[in-house]
Amino acid sequence: MRFLALRFFSVWGPGQRPDLALEAFRRRIEAGQPVIINGDGSQRRDLTHVADVARAVELALGWRGPGAVVLNVGTGRNHSVMDMLAAATSWDSGSRIKDRG
Numbered sequence: 029m030r031f032l033a034l035r036f037f038s039v040w041g042p043g044q045r046p047d048l049a050l051e052a053f054r055r056r057i058e059a060g061q062p063v064i065i066n067g068d069g070s071q072r073r074d075l076t077h078v079a080d081v082a083r084a085v086e087l088a089l090g091w092r093g094p095g096a097v098v099l100n101v102g103t104g105r106n107h108s109v110m111d112m113l114a115a116a117t118s119w120d121s122g123s124r125i126k127d128r129g
Contacts, residue, residue, distance in 0.1 A: 032099065033099070034084060037073070049073070049109055052064075065113065072107065073106060075107055076102050076103055
């Protein structure tokens with residue numbers, strides 16, 4: 029049997045899952061609500077833009093290799109939750125941060 033499986037990591041961009049950090053931060057900032065951080069914010073994520081995921085799927089459609097293959101789709105670079113929050117708060121200087129520790 030021959031197959032190719034793609035594993036996506038923290039996909040972000042238009043239409044992203046509402047429970048992921050960047051989207052949750054964006055929604056709370058836009059609503060004027062405090063941003064909630066679980067833990068100390070040092071958790072790290074490899075953020076992959078949806079356009080890069082679409083390109084990976086496009087390339088995978090042309091795959092003709094033998095056997096069973098699982099490929100990780102990501103950037104290979106990770107960012108802390110606090111880094112993501114810093115980026116999100118730069119979009120709106122009036123946001124508030126609430127630590128749930």
